[in-house]
Amino acid sequence: MMSTFNLAARNLMRYRRRTMLTALLITLGVAALLLFVAAAGSFKQTMVGSITDSMLGHFQVHRKGYTASIDNLPLNMSLQPKAVAKIETALKAEPEVAAYSKRVKLGAMFSNFAENTSIRLNGIDPAAEDATVPALRERITEGNKDGPLVERGKVLIPELIAKGMKVKVGDTVVLVVTNSSGSVNGKNFTVGGVLQAVTGPGGRDGYIDIADARDLLRMENEEVMEIAVRLKSIDDLSAVQKRVSVPLDEIRNKEDKPATELHLWSQLSPFANIVAMIDMMTLFIRIMMVAIVLVSVMNVMLMAVYERIREIGTLAAIGTQPGKLMAIFLSEGLLLGLFGAVAGIAISYAVVGGMNVWPMVFNFGREQIVLHPTLAVSEVLGVLGLSIIVSGLASLQPAWRAARMDPIQALRHV
Amino acid sequence: MALIQATNITKNYRVGDLDVPALKGISFAIGEGAFAAFVGPSGSGKSTLLNLLGCLDHPSSGTLTVHGRDVSTLSRNEAARFRGEHLGFVFQDFNLVPVLSAYENIEYPLLMVRGWSPEKRRERVMKMIDAVGMTEQERPDQMSGGQKQRVAVARALVGEPRLVLADEPTANLDHDTAYRILNLMKTMRDDFGTSFIFSTHDPKIMNEAELTFVLEDGRLQTEGGVA
Ligand SMILES: Nc1ncnc2c1ncn2[C@@H]1O[C@H](COP(=O)(O)OP(=O)(O)OP(=O)(O)O)[C@@H](O)[C@H]1O
Ligand SMILES: [Mg+2]
Numbered sequence: 001m002m003s004t005f006n007l008a009a010r011n012l013m014r015y016r017r018r019t020m021l022t023a024l025l026i027t028l029g030v031a032a033l034l035l036f037v038a039a040a041g042s043f044k045q046t047m048v049g050s051i052t053d054s055m056l057g058h059f060q061v062h063r064k065g066y067t068a069s070i071d072n073l074p075l076n077m078s079l080q081p082k083a084v085a086k087i088e089t090a091l092k093a094e095p096e097v098a099a100y101s102k103r104v105k106l107g108a109m110f111s112n113f114a115e116n117t118s119i120r121l122n123g124i125d126p127a128a129e130d131a132t133v134p135a136l137r138e139r140i141t142e143g144n145k146d147g148p149l150v151e152r153g154k155v156l157i158p159e160l161i162a163k164g165m166k167v168k169v170g171d172t173v174v175l176v177v178t179n180s181s182g183s184v185n186g187k188n189f190t191v192g193g194v195l196q197a198v199t200g201p202g203g204r205d206g207y208i209d210i211a212d213a214r215d216l217l218r219m220e221n222e223e224v225m226e227i228a229v230r231l232k233s234i235d236d237l238s239a240v241q242k243r244v245s246v247p248l249d250e251i252r253n254k255e256d257k258p259a260t261e262l263h264l265w266s267q268l269s270p271f272a273n274i275v276a277m278i279d280m281m282t283l284f285i286r287i288m289m290v291a292i293v294l295v296s297v298m299n300v301m302l303m304a305v306y307e308r309i310r311e312i313g314t315l316a317a318i319g320t321q322p323g324k325l326m327a328i329f330l331s332e333g334l335l336l337g338l339f340g341a342v343a344g345i346a347i348s349y350a351v352v353g354g355m356n357v358w359p360m361v362f363n364f365g366r367e368q369i370v371l372h373p374t375l376a377v378s379e380v381l382g383v384l385g386l387s388i389i390v391s392g393l394a395s396l397q398p399a400w401r402a403a404r405m406d407p408i409q410a411l412r413h414v
Numbered sequence: 415m416a417l418i419q420a421t422n423i424t425k426n427y428r429v430g431d432l433d434v435p436a437l438k439g440i441s442f443a444i445g446e447g448a449f450a451a452f453v454g455p456s457g458s459g460k461s462t463l464l465n466l467l468g469c470l471d472h473p474s475s476g477t478l479t480v481h482g483r484d485v486s487t488l489s490r491n492e493a494a495r496f497r498g499e500h501l502g503f504v505f506q507d508f509n510l511v512p513v514l515s516a517y518e519n520i521e522y523p524l525l526m527v528r529g530w531s532p533e534k535r536r537e538r539v540m541k542m543i544d545a546v547g548m549t550e551q552e553r554p555d556q557m558s559g560g561q562k563q564r565v566a567v568a569r570a571l572v573g574e575p576r577l578v579l580a581d582e583p584t585a586n587l588d589h590d591t592a593y594r595i596l597n598l599m600k601t602m603r604d605d606f607g608t609s610f611i612f613s614t615h616d617p618k619i620m621n622e623a624e625l626t627f628v629l630e631d632g633r634l635q636t637e638g639g640v641a
Binding site for chain 2: 003004007014311314315319321322407411
């Protein structure tokens, strides 16, 4: 076995430049794939992390139909206290749930006594919200970053409104709402902090205490519009979804239809489409890499067999078994693919190491994304295995040709 | 028991729809330790016959036994195994593996065909290198034609076959070198008892053989017996 690979290596080195060029092609293909996966993976993780950790949580539960009209923040599609209690029981029974936060969502008019604008408000329990979306407080640019998220009588407002309405922390503003029975109610609040803007939904969201929200709405029961849930690990998301859906489905309305709906973060954020697109691009690059390895190895091996027809005839004449001849050429192709892939992996590790020392920063408006790409061992081994398998497949036909050659014909070849 | 027993063998090549006869009924026997030559003009069937003796091809009819075995119907893999175990080959163009040194070329049959252990291989290869008067390090592209053929003779003999077949082994060598190679082969025959069968169309070379068969147009002119 060792001597077969030894022979293969020497034959590869015989046409040094051709071997190097082909290996370089494979190296570039492997490095391009690994670097794309590493960078895209880091981008995905950062984006998904910022969306789930500062706004959505990992999944949310609403009353059936709420999400469809969430843009209007309807007040009459809330979860009633009985349903809320059942949902809470289900969530507490699930060991992977780390925290959840009940939200009262409402649209309001925001006034600085000179001008009005509209604002989307979330009435929250500061401690529960903090546990569910721990990165929310990192978005506080002005105001107290370390205390409770909001206090009674205070409002966290988005940067967009702070700038547009020219209000600062400590200013008094008025929030006016129309409740579900049509009556108008207004209340003075102090600006407690300003939230950094984010792209996507949530850029106009402000936060007040859940008790203040219920006061404003003159809500008699402890209704809830949304329950955001955080898991211990996002990797368990689909398993938890399956388990939690069972008790949630048992919560029925008067028509005996499910009264609640569960949505994953990916169903609530348009960024999920970007993730899907990145995954698709990764697939394309993977196909490209396979094609590069396949075509380049096959090309070299077809040439190698053609150049060495007389040598093949000689080896066959002196008694080399067809299987052995096949092994000689197969191992040559495998070695070529292996060499190119290992070089590609080495380059990828070097570049990824460099990108972590000198990080790449992308600006999305005011948002900054710093890439910290990492190469997952499983991905590296997968690409290595793929290159080896594809090199083997590419050498199969040329090696088969060599093994099947008639020694007399081969020896007479000029 | 003869080393080779050929009885009425024929060989037709199929060219398009036609059967072209290359051997037209040949019978002969060659004994152990022979140093035999097939001679004849171009196209007389020397290569065709040597290919049959070397189990590289099947006769169209007749029977052929080599080393006591009927080789006229061996399968591809059986033929390869038989060649690897009992036959050695020397070629007109030397046909050394270019990426292997002299030592490695001689070692090849033991390693890749026979699967001998390293110690056994080393001992045997060194013996052959000595016997043909070569050094082990040289690469084929640094060797003269005569040196290459010496290495080729060593490679043919390294597995101690009963028979070495050589189709025009001296055609690409100058006159003096050709004689030296023939003498080397004869010495090897004397030292190891291996039979040599070669072909040539050079009358002077032909005289070195102890047993000569003349082929013409696919037939033997002088029927040879056991030498
Ligand atoms: N593969 C083949 N297909 C068709 N005809 C062939 C083939 N090989 C040999 N022949 C024919 O068989 C006859 C004998 O050829 P062979 O090569 O055995 O002659 P030879 O004595 O070795 O000649 P030379 O001295 O030129 O090598 C010739 O007429 C040749 O044209
Ligand atoms: Mg010939």
